[in-house]
Amino acid sequence: VSAYPAQGFKELQVVRPLMEFDRDALRTHLTARSQEWFEDPMNADPRFGRVRIRAAMDHLKAAGLSPGRIADAAAHLSRAREALDAVTAAVVRRACRSEGDTVLVERAALLAAPREVGLRALAGLLMGVSGQPYRPRFERLERLYDSIAQEQVSAGRTLHGCRIGPAGASEAYFGTDTLKIAPELGRNPTKKARNTGRIAKGETGS
Numbered sequence: 001v002s003a004y005p006a007q008g009f010k011e012l013q014v015v016r017p018l019m020e021f022d023r024d025a026l027r028t029h030l031t032a033r034s035q036e037w038f039e040d041p042m043n044a045d046p047r048f049g050r051v052r053i054r055a056a057m058d059h060l061k062a063a064g065l066s067p068g069r070i071a072d073a074a075a076h077l078s079r080a081r082e083a084l085d086a087v088t089a090a091v092v093r094r095a096c097r098s099e100g101d102t103v104l105v106e107r108a109a110l111l112a113a114p115r116e117v118g119l120r121a122l123a124g125l126l127m128g129v130s131g132q133p134y135r136p137r138f139e140r141l142e143r144l145y146d147s148i149a150q151e152q153v154s155a156g157r158t159l160h161g162c163r164i165g166p167a168g169a170s171e172a173y174f175g176t177d178t179l180k181i182a183p184e185l186g187r188n189p190t191k192k193a194r195n196t197g198r199i200a201k202g203e204t205g206s
Helices: 023-032 049-055 057-062 067-095 107-112 115-130 138-149 192-200
Strands: 096-099 102-106 157-159 162-166 178-183
Touching: 049 057, 057 067, 067 096, 067 102, 067 107, 067 115, 102 107, 102 115, 107 115, 107 138, 107 178, 115 138, 115 162, 115 178, 138 157
Parallel strands: none
Antiparallel strands: 096 102, 102 178, 157 162, 162 178
8 A cells, every 4th residue: 555656636545455476476377267357558668767677687596696585674764764754754843844835954063964864854844945845966965064064154055846955043943053944036936735744744755
């Protein structure tokens, strides 16, 4: 069960009850019962990574990477991602405060987290303020994170439709260590109320 892969359909879910069944076993089962099935043409489209991996499966098996081992690794990575998401959400709740369409961030709290968590938190905050459904490019995100760590954002930086810089005296919720992430001038954040709510709950979207 997963979220519907498009914005604006939060109430919908995609349910794939047969994902854990072997593809060939399913076809054998259907063939034995003279049951036809619909073949998705995208399953043969080499533009998709899953199709290229399927074509290379014989070579992967020869290297000891059976479908079962790959599935086990994917499940492990999924659990690791869930753990990272939980820690990231806790950091966001601790380090941030929403103010309208902007976010105030305690720089020290953001940087105190492990780097991967800090990067995920920063990406989620930028997505929340800008309303963009995708993350910023990782190399640019890392440069911004390093600039924050080295206190090189005093003049303000822009990324992903946001402006990042020191908060003014009236907004220094965390004292002089407060950073402000606001919509970049000339850009309007989309679905502002929804994104502000996500930030307040620590939902980074990363």
